[in-house]
Amino acid sequence: MSLLRVEKIARHFGSLVAVKDVSMTVEPGELRAVIGPNGAGKTTFFNLISGFLQPTSGRVIFDGADITGLLPARRVWRGIARTFQITEVFPELSVRENLRIPVEVASGFRLRPWLSRAADAEIRAYVAELLEKGGLAAKADRMVGELSHGDQRATEIMMALALKPRLLLLDEPTAGMGDQETYAITQLIRALHKDSKLTIVLIEHDMRVVFHLADRITVLDQGSFLAEGTPQEIAANEQVQTAYLGKAA
Amino acid sequence: MPQIDKRVGDAVVWLLLVTAPLWLTYVGGYIELGSRVLIYALAAMALNFLLGFTGVLSFGHAAYFGLGAYGTALTIKYLYPSTPLAMLVGVVAATVAAAIIGPMIVRLRGVYFAMCTIAFGQVFYFIAFQWSSVTGGDDGVSAWHRMPLGFGLATIDILKDNKAFYYFALALFAVCAAAMAFLLRSPFGRTLLAIRENERRARFLGIPVDRHIWASWVISCFFVAVAGALYALLNNFVDPRALRWDQSGNFVIMAVLGGMRSFWGPLIGAAIFIVLQDYLSSETQNWMSFIGLFFVLVVLFFPRGVLGIVRRKAAS
Numbered sequence: 001m002s003l004l005r006v007e008k009i010a011r012h013f014g015s016l017v018a019v020k021d022v023s024m025t026v027e028p029g030e031l032r033a034v035i036g037p038n039g040a041g042k043t044t045f046f047n048l049i050s051g052f053l054q055p056t057s058g059r060v061i062f063d064g065a066d067i068t069g070l071l072p073a074r075r076v077w078r079g080i081a082r083t084f085q086i087t088e089v090f091p092e093l094s095v096r097e098n099l100r101i102p103v104e105v106a107s108g109f110r111l112r113p114w115l116s117r118a119a120d121a122e123i124r125a126y127v128a129e130l131l132e133k134g135g136l137a138a139k140a141d142r143m144v145g146e147l148s149h150g151d152q153r154a155t156e157i158m159m160a161l162a163l164k165p166r167l168l169l170l171d172e173p174t175a176g177m178g179d180q181e182t183y184a185i186t187q188l189i190r191a192l193h194k195d196s197k198l199t200i201v202l203i204e205h206d207m208r209v210v211f212h213l214a215d216r217i218t219v220l221d222q223g224s225f226l227a228e229g230t231p232q233e234i235a236a237n238e239q240v241q242t243a244y245l246g247k248a249a
Numbered sequence: 250m251p252q253i254d255k256r257v258g259d260a261v262v263w264l265l266l267v268t269a270p271l272w273l274t275y276v277g278g279y280i281e282l283g284s285r286v287l288i289y290a291l292a293a294m295a296l297n298f299l300l301g302f303t304g305v306l307s308f309g310h311a312a313y314f315g316l317g318a319y320g321t322a323l324t325i326k327y328l329y330p331s332t333p334l335a336m337l338v339g340v341v342a343a344t345v346a347a348a349i350i351g352p353m354i355v356r357l358r359g360v361y362f363a364m365c366t367i368a369f370g371q372v373f374y375f376i377a378f379q380w381s382s383v384t385g386g387d388d389g390v391s392a393w394h395r396m397p398l399g400f401g402l403a404t405i406d407i408l409k410d411n412k413a414f415y416y417f418a419l420a421l422f423a424v425c426a427a428a429m430a431f432l433l434r435s436p437f438g439r440t441l442l443a444i445r446e447n448e449r450r451a452r453f454l455g456i457p458v459d460r461h462i463w464a465s466w467v468i469s470c471f472f473v474a475v476a477g478a479l480y481a482l483l484n485n486f487v488d489p490r491a492l493r494w495d496q497s498g499n500f501v502i503m504a505v506l507g508g509m510r511s512f513w514g515p516l517i518g519a520a521i522f523i524v525l526q527d528y529l530s531s532e533t534q535n536w537m538s539f540i541g542l543f544f545v546l547v548v549l550f551f552p553r554g555v556l557g558i559v560r561r562k563a564a565s
Contacts, residue, residue, distance in 0.1 A: 050453065076455030088453075090446035101443045102454045104436040110456060111464075112436045163455065 001064060003028045003199050004167055009048050009058030011041075018044040020223040021058065026167070031193045032201045033214035035234075037244055041223040042203045043085060046171050049201075050082045051075045062167070079166035083156045085175055085203075091145030095136050095155055098144050099127045102162035126162075134158035134188065150181030154188065161192065168192070170202040174209055182206060189213060211235070219243070262513055266419055270412045278524075280411040281483070286523045287418045288479045291425055293503035293515030295472030298429055300501070301509035302438070303465040304445030306359070308497050309366030312373040313470040315492020316343035317477030319377060319384065322487045326393040332407070333398070336478040343474030344467060346373075351463045358448075367494050377489040389488025390481075407482075418479050425472050430512060432468065441465050473500070502544055508554025517555050 004026040011019045019041040026032050034042050047053040049060055051072040059068045067075055090098050103123050104110060115123070131137045134154045139147060144155050153173060160168055173189060174182040186209050192198050193213070204210045210217065210231070217234045219226040221243040227234060234240055269283045296310045320339025325332070354365045377384045384390060398405040398417070407414040432438050440461050443451040452458050481487040490496065499522065507518025522540060529536035551558050 072452050073455050073457045082453055088447055088450040090443055101439050105455045109436040110440050113432055114435055
């Protein structure tokens with residue numbers, strides 16, 4: 001059974017149609033890239049899946065259940081985690097605390113006034129593991145706000161991962177990064193996908209990253225579905241080339 | 250290192266508070282002044298639980314401070330002359346009121362939240378002001394006094410012995426401060442920090458933000474009500490100024506003055522505010538304008554408050 005099914009979803013802002021009847025199906029373990037020219041509605045599409053926005057029409061089915069009307073927090077509890085195009089972290093807390101909060105929330109401890117020694121030790125160990133995996137161990141006790149853009153991004157991705165999600169949504173994970181940082185993040189995402197068999201949907205502008213990572217690609221243009229297929233199919237698709245490069249004269 | 254610094258800081262604070270009755274008179278103070286500082290410090294720390302550690306500004310905490318105070322005063326005067334029972338009634342009344350009002354305001358943010366807390370606060374002020382037959386209106390609730398604490402065999406006379414009352418207030422202050430510190434270091438406390446730092450991120454980590462703000466609001470109002478109850482006992486009197494909006498403003502000033510990102514900041518702020526008030530109000534009617542000036546200077550030059558300066562010095 002598919003993990004995520006988006007059925008004819010649409011979102012209007014007044015008379016502007018940001019997303020128009022887009023459907024998409026993602027299988028467990030898949031890495032899907034969503035691409036499209038500027039203004040194609042990619043981020044709005046993401047916001048509809050994660051619950052940041054409510055759709056005007058259409059449905060979102062996650063793991064067989066209709067989650068269209070659920071609040072963001074409830075979608076997280078079901079296993080959907082996301083990052084944002086502009087990095088969203090807790091700037092005045094340490095990297096360790098940034099990771100500890102989602103670990104505790106995912107463990108069902110968010111209302112606990114205290115923790116048992118055993119639970120505390122378990123959480124510490126898992127946080128240490130995440131720090132290691134994200135390449136952040138050396139900076140664990142620095143405030144996130146002081147770190148480089150790339151490290152903040154890595155922190156945000158590890159925060160989403162700390163929730164042990166079944167579906168990870170990444171909104172332009174390499175936006176605003178240099179080549180070195182882009183490479184590091186790409187390797188991190190690849191490792192998550194290959195080693196942990198995590199299902200990932202990502203929006204990305206950098207085509208090198210997309211063609212390097214994605215199993216399948218969905219292309220949006222002006223709010224509508226344009227094409228879907230393997231990287232080879234998309235690269236050869238004339239409609240996609242037209243959308244990106246403009247009509248050939 | 251910071252861990253050790255913190256422990257030294259805690260030790261110094263507690264040492265000063267415990268020994269205050271011994272040295273206060275030598276530095277020109279008096280014991281009642283010490284008690285007042287403690288009570289306002291508790292109120293400002295309670296406010297700061299919400300302001301500094303959840304990132305939500307309330308401008309209506311005087312209402313719950315006042316409910317605690319009126320509940321205590323009215324219980325002793327009309328129902329039963331027992332200090333602990335009266336405090337319990339006052340604190341429960343204020344906490345229940347906060348819990349009921351909470352859901353109506355927790356969806357608001359920033360200045361809208363602050364305005365609504367003022368509005369609800371003023372409702373309680375006008376009730377206290379107008380309902381003369383019960384509250385005594387503008388004259389307040391007088392002709393009652395706090396009762397000595399009886400423990401079966403022994404009695405602690407907090408009524409006539411100022412020192413005994415100071416230590417009674419200090420004991421409650423200590424329990425409340427410890428409870429707040431404990432909560433802030435818990436998983437629940439960390440979700441509040443998360444909300445302060447970045448609400449959107451918190452929401453998308455699975456924290457139901459509005460419900461957590463409600464919980465923080467009720468906890469904060471509970472502790473400010475304890476302070477209010479002590480305030481009524483200290484003065485053996487309460488009047489509507491205890492729950493007027495400028496009282497709420499004083500709590501905010503104390504928290505910001507001392508440093509709202511640090512646990513002890515509001516205590517420092519309250520001490521400065523109360524001592525300045527005590528000294529200046531015997532010199533001039535316009536004491537508030539001097540406190541205001543001092544506040545403006547601190548906010549302009551040390552936006553992190555008085556404790557923020559100390560911290561920065563320690564760090565460099």
